[in-house]
Amino acid sequence: MSDYSEQIREEQSMVDESYARLDAIRVQTKARLDEVRARGAHESPTQRSERDSFAAMYEDRLIQLRSVEDRLVFGRLDHEDGTQHHIGRIGLSTPEHETILIDWRAQAAQPFYEATPQHHGDIAMRRHITLKFRDVVSIEDEVLNIDSSHVTSASQAGTLTGEGALLASLSSRRTGRMTDIVATIQGEQDRIIRSPLNRPLVVQGGPGTGKTAVALHRAAYLLYTHRQTLQRSGVLIVGPSPAFLHYIDQVLPSLGETGVISRTIGNLLPGIHATAVDDPYAARIKGDRRMVKAIANAAASRIRVPSALPVLKINGVRVAVTRTDIEQAQNDARRTHQPHNIARKTFIKSMISLLTVRYKEGLDYEPEYSEVHNAQETLRMSETLRKTLNTAWLPMNAQWLINDMFSKPHRLKQFAPWLDDNQIREVIRPTGSKFTISDIPLIDEALEVLGPDPHEQELIEARNSRTTSDEKYINDMMSSMGLSGSGVSARTVLAHMEDTDDLTLSERAGADREWTYGHIVVDEAQELTAMDWRMLIRRCPSHSFTIVGDVAQTSALGGTHSWNTMLDRVFGTDAWDINELTVDYRNPQEVSDTAGNFAASEGLYISTVNAVRTVPDSVERKTFTTIHSAIDSTINHAIDLITTYVSSDGSGRVAIICDTEIRDEIDKRLRISMRNSDRISDAEFNRLTSQPAWDAQIGVYNPTEVKGLEFDAVVLCEPGLISSNSPSRLSAAADLYVAMTRPTQKLVIIQTEEDKERISL
Numbered sequence: 001m002s003d004y005s006e007q008i009r010e011e012q013s014m015v016d017e018s019y020a021r022l023d024a025i026r027v028q029t030k031a032r033l034d035e036v037r038a039r040g041a042h043e044s045p046t047q048r049s050e051r052d053s054f055a056a057m058y059e060d061r062l063i064q065l066r067s068v069e070d071r072l073v074f075g076r077l078d079h080e081d082g083t084q085h086h087i088g089r090i091g092l093s094t095p096e097h098e099t100i101l102i103d104w105r106a107q108a109a110q111p112f113y114e115a116t117p118q119h120h121g122d123i124a125m126r127r128h129i130t131l132k133f134r135d136v137v138s139i140e141d142e143v144l145n146i147d148s149s150h151v152t153s154a155s156q157a158g159t160l161t162g163e164g165a166l167l168a169s170l171s172s173r174r175t176g177r178m179t180d181i182v183a184t185i186q187g188e189q190d191r192i193i194r195s196p197l198n199r200p201l202v203v204q205g206g207p208g209t210g211k212t213a214v215a216l217h218r219a220a221y222l223l224y225t226h227r228q229t230l231q232r233s234g235v236l237i238v239g240p241s242p243a244f245l246h247y248i249d250q251v252l253p254s255l256g257e258t259g260v261i262s263r264t265i266g267n268l269l270p271g272i273h274a275t276a277v278d279d280p281y282a283a284r285i286k287g288d289r290r291m292v293k294a295i296a297n298a299a300a301s302r303i304r305v306p307s308a309l310p311v312l313k314i315n316g317v318r319v320a321v322t323r324t325d326i327e328q329a330q331n332d333a334r335r336t337h338q339p340h341n342i343a344r345k346t347f348i349k350s351m352i353s354l355l356t357v358r359y360k361e362g363l364d365y366e367p368e369y370s371e372v373h374n375a376q377e378t379l380r381m382s383e384t385l386r387k388t389l390n391t392a393w394l395p396m397n398a399q400w401l402i403n404d405m406f407s408k409p410h411r412l413k414q415f416a417p418w419l420d421d422n423q424i425r426e427v428i429r430p431t432g433s434k435f436t437i438s439d440i441p442l443i444d445e446a447l448e449v450l451g452p453d454p455h456e457q458e459l460i461e462a463r464n465s466r467t468t469s470d471e472k473y474i475n476d477m478m479s480s481m482g483l484s485g486s487g488v489s490a491r492t493v494l495a496h497m498e499d500t501d502d503l504t505l506s507e508r509a510g511a512d513r514e515w516t517y518g519h520i521v522v523d524e525a526q527e528l529t530a531m532d533w534r535m536l537i538r539r540c541p542s543h544s545f546t547i548v549g550d551v552a553q554t555s556a557l558g559g560t561h562s563w564n565t566m567l568d569r570v571f572g573t574d575a576w577d578i579n580e581l582t583v584d585y586r587n588p589q590e591v592s593d594t595a596g597n598f599a600a601s602e603g604l605y606i607s608t609v610n611a612v613r614t615v616p617d618s619v620e621r622k623t624f625t626t627i628h629s630a631i632d633s634t635i636n637h638a639i640d641l642i643t644t645y646v647s648s649d650g651s652g653r654v655a656i657i658c659d660t661e662i663r664d665e666i667d668k669r670l671r672i673s674m675r676n677s678d679r680i681s682d683a684e685f686n687r688l689t690s691q692p693a694w695d696a697q698i699g700v701y702n703p704t705e706v707k708g709l710e711f712d713a714v715v716l717c718e719p720g721l722i723s724s725n726s727p728s729r730l731s732a733a734a735d736l737y738v739a740m741t742r743p744t745q746k747l748v749i750i751q752t753e754e755d756k757e758r759i760s761l
């Protein structure tokens with residue numbers, strides 16, 4: 001076998017060639033961008049529009065080329081016939097079109113992740129290459145066909161299993177940002193990443209099995225493989241909290257994919273940003289599918305026959321507004337099957353024509369057209385008629401309807417007769433209260449039922465008619481300049497003038513409630529309620545979904561404990577696929593076992609997981625007689641862990657997880673102890689306590705706040721308190737299961753004797 005350092009040198013020269021090519025393409029792209037930007041301001045609208053699209057294209061490409069700097073090359077495949085291919089973050093070739101590097105998403109790269117000694121096809125060997133900046137620091141070979149003559153080139157150093165790169169990445173300090181796993185994607189993960197686009201795919205797996213990582217790499221894979229489709233419609237990522245979205249937001253850019261839009265349920269509707277959280281019982285009531293009926297009932301209740309019907313005087317003629325006419329006009333409007341506010345226009349039109357008939361009946365002659373027209377105008381201007389018609393068919397906006405529904409107990413009872421008095425009390429609130437996250441899908445549902453806000457609609461119509469006349473002006477102007485037929489539309493010119501074409505796809509998608517995405521990734525999907533799902537389905541009628549979650553981690557009362565129960569209703573029976581991940585990459589075996597045993601003893605349905613690492617003494621338990629001493633110990637442990645794991649270079653994360661009831665007190669006492677500790681310098685104290693919450697290297701959290709996140713070390717304080725303050729034993733167990741499975745290195749569980757009576761971990 002050839003010498004290890006010789007092989008490092010060989011790989012270094014290949015890596016140098018790749019970076020040299022990357023640099024050359026960057027310089028070339030930058031030069032093209034500068035050239036396009038420098039083109040004169042005297043160009044025709046067509047040329048300007050063309051220039052702008054080229055500039056946008058070069059800008060995107062430059063961003064992509066810059067984002068792949070880190071670990072550009074990470075693998076090599078050796079074929080039986082002696083050919084070799086290097087695998088990297090992007091594909092690169094020489095100016096003569098000879099391949100230098102294969103994009104990890106290309107089909108030719110698939111064996112790098114999926115080939116096994118049993119199924120290796122024509123691959124004899126796989127090599128993992130580790131870089132530090134642009135230098136090769138190690139290589140590791142995995143022989144797939146021991147009989148191949150080419151394996152003599154396998155390096156002797158490193159293991160022959162490819163575990164080295166994986167374990168090094170798993171044991172590294174956490175940075176508060178998820179990193180990509182492109183160099184070490186495992187076979188079972190890769191098969192999910194490369195699944196077809198068009199069927200909903202559920203990825204179920206225990207904590208730390210890489211569900212989030214897989215979902216993000218799948219998004220990158222789909223964007224690469226179906227670029228035409230997805231570039232136009234976009235990809236939406238839905239996560240459980242802004243902190244989680246912040247945690248994952250570097251992954252796709254590091255894979256060269258920008259422009260994916262990420263949202264929580266609370267900010268999925270343009271113009272409303274809900275952060276308030278309902279009580280768990282209220283959230284469950286609001287997430288129930290029957291709220292569809294309640295909203296439909298609430299809207300329908302605003303279509304009625306007013307108790308007092310006026311008699312109008314039109315040009316001296318008495319015109320009575322009758323129940324029969326109102327009912328007929330309402331039926332006309334209902335038959336359109338349009339949303340409430342749009343159907344209302346038919347109702348009004350119908351009423352005006354029925355009242356015109358009544359007016360004519362009051363005359364003893366056949367009126368001229370002008371008189372009829374005049375009578376209709378008078379009807380339209382009548383304040384009395386306007387009030388009557390509003391009572392008969394009330395124009396409403398969605399927020400008003402939801403606010404109204406939850407502020408009047410008797411009305412809610414009428415719309416949702418299945419709710420008992422206690423449940424009504426749970427959700428009732430003063431009128432004008434802030435919207436909660438659970439209100440957002442209800443507002444979305446109401447928007448569907450009602451259609452656009454009538455006031456906004458008027459503004460849009462006014463704007464559209466302005467746009468039409470502006471377009472006509474531009475068309476006239478273009479034809480007088482001889483530019484008709486130049487290929488550029490008046491609308492494009494107008495968009496340039498109004499700067500609206502500067503919006504990126506994700507900005508346009510995010511601002512448009514009716515935008516439909518080409519693919520949606522849903523993370524922590526087990527927490528979503530039936531109403532959340534309705535909102536998401538509207539945004540992706542093609543049902544192209546990647547849904548990742550763990551039904552053992554469900555803490556929302558309205559969430560799902562069975563994918564079948566929830567998703568059969570959403571997509572239809574047999575209309576979605578499920579895949580399971582089984583390897584825990586995050587937790588040491590000891591932590592994984594402790595958490596798994598606890599979850600199973602509490603009756604949670606847990607997926608089987610095998611952890612890839614063991615870390616002796618990674619679980620520690622302490623018991624105290626008083627809560628005061630338990631909190632003291634929590635803080636002392638946290639300080640120990642800070643000194644062990646937290647570095648001043650920003651790496652290393654420690655979390656204390658406890659119930660909200662004691663969080664503030666722990667936080668306050670932690671700060672005091674950190675300031676007084678002689679193991680934390682003043683400078684370090686100031687640095688740690690001035691970090692923004694999202695980037696904090698030490699933090700105190702409740703279990704909900706750490707969903708999907710990970711830390712080097714976790715101190716779980718007084719878990720029984722979390723359990724007794726939880727809405728159900730099952731949701732407490734799920735919360736504690738989440739809390740216990742956050743650390744990559746160390747879990748400390750601190751309880752009082754009393755707490756141990758409540759729950760035993």
Ligand SMILES: Nc1ncnc2c1ncn2[C@@H]1O[C@H](COP(=O)(O)OP(=O)(O)OP(=O)(O)O)[C@@H](O)[C@H]1O
Binds near residue numbers: 708
């Ligand atoms: N193939 C891999 N190579 C390297 N690291 C990996 C791999 N798969 C997963 N990881 C790492 O394991 C950790 C857990 O992954 P991830 O957060 O995606 O798990 P999860 O299943 O979503 O967990 P949870 O259900 O607890 O939210 C992350 O640090 C991730 O980068």
